[in-house]
Amino acid sequence: MISSIFWIAQATIEELEERIALDSAILAETFYFWTVVVMWLIHVGFMAYEGGASRRKNLMSTAMKNILTIAVVTPTFYYFGWYIYGCFQEGWPKNGHASPAAAEGFCGASAPWSSAMGPNLQDHITGVFFLAFLLFSWTTGSIMSGAVIERIRLSAYLILTAILGSVVWIMDAAWGWSSGGWLPRQFGFHDAIASGVVHGVAGVFAFGVLLNLGPRIGKYTADGLARTFRPHNTHLTLMGLMLIFTGFYGFYAACLVIQSTVFPGWLNIYLSPTTLGAIAWVITIGFAGGFTGGWFASKGDPFWTLSGGLAGVISVSAGADVYHPSLAYLLSITGGMVAVWSGTYIEKRLRVDDAVGAVAVHGVAGFYGVLLVGIFAGGYPTGINNVESSLGGQLVGIMAFLPLAFLPGYVVSWILKRMNLLRVPPEVELEGLDMAEFQQDFYPEFERVPEIVIEPDGREVDGAPVLLESYWQTSADGRPARAGVGVGEERS
Amino acid sequence: MFDAFPYDEWSEDVAEFWTFGGGGSTGTWIMTILGFAVMLVAFWGFVILENRKLTHQASRLKASGALDRPPESSTTGHEA
Numbered sequence: 199m200i201s202s203i204f205w206i207a208q209a210t211i212e213e214l215e216e217r218i219a220l221d222s223a224i225l226a227e228t229f230y231f232w233t234v235v236v237m238w239l240i241h242v243g244f245m246a247y248e249g250g251a252s253r254r255k256n257l258m259s260t261a262m263k264n265i266l267t268i269a270v271v272t273p274t275f276y277y278f279g280w281y282i283y284g285c286f287q288e289g290w291p292k293n294g295h296a297s298p299a300a301a302e303g304f305c306g307a308s309a310p311w312s313s314a315m316g317p318n319l320q321d322h323i324t325g326v327f328f329l330a331f332l333l334f335s336w337t338t339g340s341i342m343s344g345a346v347i348e349r350i351r352l353s354a355y356l357i358l359t360a361i362l363g364s365v366v367w368i369m370d371a372a373w374g375w376s377s378g379g380w381l382p383r384q385f386g387f388h389d390a391i392a393s394g395v396v397h398g399v400a401g402v403f404a405f406g407v408l409l410n411l412g413p414r415i416g417k418y419t420a421d422g423l424a425r426t427f428r429p430h431n432t433h434l435t436l437m438g439l440m441l442i443f444t445g446f447y448g449f450y451a452a453c454l455v456i457q458s459t460v461f462p463g464w465l466n467i468y469l470s471p472t473t474l475g476a477i478a479w480v481i482t483i484g485f486a487g488g489f490t491g492g493w494f495a496s497k498g499d500p501f502w503t504l505s506g507g508l509a510g511v512i513s514v515s516a517g518a519d520v521y522h523p524s525l526a527y528l529l530s531i532t533g534g535m536v537a538v539w540s541g542t543y544i545e546k547r548l549r550v551d552d553a554v555g556a557v558a559v560h561g562v563a564g565f566y567g568v569l570l571v572g573i574f575a576g577g578y579p580t581g582i583n584n585v586e587s588s589l590g591g592q593l594v595g596i597m598a599f600l601p602l603a604f605l606p607g608y609v610v611s612w613i614l615k616r617m618n619l620l621r622v623p624p625e626v627e628l629e630g631l632d633m634a635e636f637q638q639d640f641y642p643e644f645e646r647v648p649e650i651v652i653e654p655d656g657r658e659v660d661g662a663p664v665l666l667e668s669y670w671q672t673s674a675d676g677r678p679a680r681a682g683v684g685v686g687e688e689r690s
Numbered sequence: 691m692f693d694a695f696p697y698d699e700w701s702e703d704v705a706e707f708w709t710f711g712g713g714g715s716t717g718t719w720i721m722t723i724l725g726f727a728v729m730l731v732a733f734w735g736f737v738i739l740e741n742r743k744l745t746h747q748a749s750r751l752k753a754s755g756a757l758d759r760p761p762e763s764s765t766t767g768h769e770a
Contacts, residue, residue, distance in 0.1 A: 312713045314713070623747075634746075
């Protein structure tokens with residue numbers, strides 16, 4: 199203690215500045231490290247959420263997707279995902295490794311063989327910043343993961359999630375979620391906490407995959423009416439959602455930039471000013487509004503009430519750095535409602551079997567949030583060029599992201615389908631994926647009971663005859679026919 | 691300050707300090723290429739291993755006859 203005081207008395211201004219700069223860098227390093235820790239809860243939550251939503255026979259194959267997301271997205275993101283973010287902010291690396299103009303040399307520094315991409319005594323930021331982005335990448339994979347459960351091959355999912363997490367979302371982040379991105383610099387595109395760049399893009403990518411994957415066997419009647427498969431553990435699903443919500447605080451915090459000796463205070467990803475308190479207000483009241491909207495739109499359905507909370511937050515995330523809490527409350531109520539209504543439309547009208555409503559909650563609410571900024575935060579200066587946000591700028595971003603998200607999901611899943619590598623054989627789907635993948639049931643101490651499905655008119659019927667009838671009418675390419683209406687017997 | 695190790699001097703002179711060399715060195719390139727190759731092999735392995743499991747189980751289920759459609763009963767009333 200005494201020696202420290204003596205050192206301060208003796209130190210020159212330059213030495214003190216050097217020490218403060220080091221402390222500031224280490225503080226930022228610590229901050230991002232802990233956001234990463236908190237964000238892990240998002241993945242714990244997604245695993246519990248999807249595992250609970252699956253039927254008992256598919257529990258472990260569902261959870262394994264979430265676990266192996268980490269196994270494939272991490273190396274792909276290290277070897278080329280981060281490189282894409284560093285190099286493609288201007289659309290194309292115009293000056294090679296010296297690109298982009300807004301952060302000169304970032305392209306070269308993001309290459310996996312560069313001096314910044316490993317232990318480096320003079321760089322306290324790159325490692326933790328990379329990790330925060332990596333956790334966002336896992337999140338995009340997890341968003342798709344829930345939509346495709348109970349019939350996709352694990353390996354097909356891993357290929358698709360690597361493309362989504364390490365190419366597609368990070369390309370759109372380079373374009374529209376960086377200080378040097380062409381969308382904020384030229385059009386004032388504003389998506390501060392990633393409504394569109396993470397959630398919207400992942401949801402639309404999943405939609406492209408679902409079109410090729412097809413519904414689960416027995417999901418639709420011959421008339422195209424939707425049946426409901428009962429989740430095997432709703433409590434686990436709800437707890438998973440609560441864990442996702444907790445992790446979202448880390449997600450929100452990681453979207454800001456702080457280093458006191460470099461920047462004047464908290465900044466958003468575009469280097470425009472905001473505060474940690476501002477986004478904390480919006481996320482919390484966003485959940486409140488989303489739960490409310492989800493509750494009323496679904497008439498009190500527990501799954502959609504909690505999903506509405508997620509959709510509510512996602513719909514106000516794009517403007518979370520500037521919204522007043524009251525505005526966030528009102529908008530998030532509409533976000534929760536939009537998710538419920540669009541989820542119902544996707545399931546019943548479009549007849550796309552999204553097992554957890556991911557396309558509605560993330561895709562629709564995500565792009566809805568981007569649009570809301572153009573309406574309610576128009577005129578707010580964004581980014582280092584101080585271009586004002588506008589409805590036109592937000593629409594340009596949406597038009598850029600929609601094909602970027604949809605086409606890779608659709609095309610790659612179409613190729614996998616043609617190679618017969620997208621979907622499990624129908625016999626395996628009928629029996630349950632866990633027996634084929636792991637040769638065991640994961641509730642060995644519990645007696646098996648007959649599977650129940652809920653017919654479109656609300657009757658609970660024995661699932662076996664319904665599923666078998668649909669299986670028998672399965673077409674040769676593995677896509678189940680929409681058949682089996684009325685073959686189930688009503689349960690007493 | 692802390693003087694058991696020349697940290698100040700070291701951090702000024704040395705940046706990257708990982709095994710097999712610094713940024714852009716031959717060692718780093720080799721490790722990068724090896725890691726990338728193993729990653730690709732892992733993808734191939736995920737596909738092949740799972741395909742084997744699924745094909746085996748689907749064949750077993752088909753062979754068991756448990757999922758076969760039961761023969762339709764005659765409704766014509768003909769008797770031998």
